[in-house]
Amino acid sequence: MVEIKKNAVLDGNQKEIITRIALACGDDRLTVTRGHSTPQEQLSLIHRFAVANECVFPEFIPNGPIDLKVELSGVGLVYHWQRTWSRLLHMGVVVNPPHTAICLEEYTRPSGEQMKGKLIDESAHIVGQKNGCFPLDFSARVNGKISFARVRDVLEKAKAAGAGIKEIKLERGNTCVHIDTLPIIASKEA
Numbered sequence: 001m002v003e004i005k006k007n008a009v010l011d012g013n014q015k016e017i018i019t020r021i022a023l024a025c026g027d028d029r030l031t032v033t034r035g036h037s038t039p040q041e042q043l044s045l046i047h048r049f050a051v052a053n054e055c056v057f058p059e060f061i062p063n064g065p066i067d068l069k070v071e072l073s074g075v076g077l078v079y080h081w082q083r084t085w086s087r088l089l090h091m092g093v094v095v096n097p098p099h100t101a102i103c104l105e106e107y108t109r110p111s112g113e114q115m116k117g118k119l120i121d122e123s124a125h126i127v128g129q130k131n132g133c134f135p136l137d138f139s140a141r142v143n144g145k146i147s148f149a150r151v152r153d154v155l156e157k158a159k160a161a162g163a164g165i166k167e168i169k170l171e172r173g174n175t176c177v178h179i180d181t182l183p184i185i186a187s188k189e190a
């Protein structure tokens with residue numbers, strides 16, 4: 001079965017995908033932790049990860065305005081969250097920014113691309129994917145234990161069965177498995 005966290009905001013397409021994934025679960029219990037997000041929620045997520053990893057820079061304003069920039073000597077004019085977020089990436093805690101921004105530190109994408117000095121887009125949980133669909137996050141916990149492999153196996157099975165999964169990404173830094181989705185209920189909506 002698939003459990004849905006109380007605060008997860010889901011659209012019809014996501015709900016249908018979850019219904020289909022539930023069919024592939026067998027005895028495993030998966031948990032959906034996130035559907036749609038706001039920039040403020042993304043900022044809270046960054047704050048939570050940064051506290052856990054002890055890399056909150058002094059200019060960071062928890063719950064502060066997303067667009068607020070600060071002038072830092074030796075760095076320049078940056079968003080108040082930009083150094084903290086960049087450090088997380090550098091440490092391997094992969095999280096999108098609440099707003100498109102330049103990564104200030106060395107961070108190599110799984111594709112091998114070095115992102116220091118390059119723009120990284122805001123989370124697809126905020127603005128949607130290029131195909132207009134929104135992604136889903138699952139906790140890496142299954143039946144109470146962290147098992148990325150088990151969650152991935154269920155999702156791979158669901159993907160093969162046509163559950164509307166485009167891509168499965170393991171996000172070890174935040175203990176979740178992210179899926180990009182496909183439009184599967186467009187034909188039902190007149």
Ligand SMILES: [Zn+2]
Nearest residue numbers: 135136137178
């Ligand atoms: Zn995600």
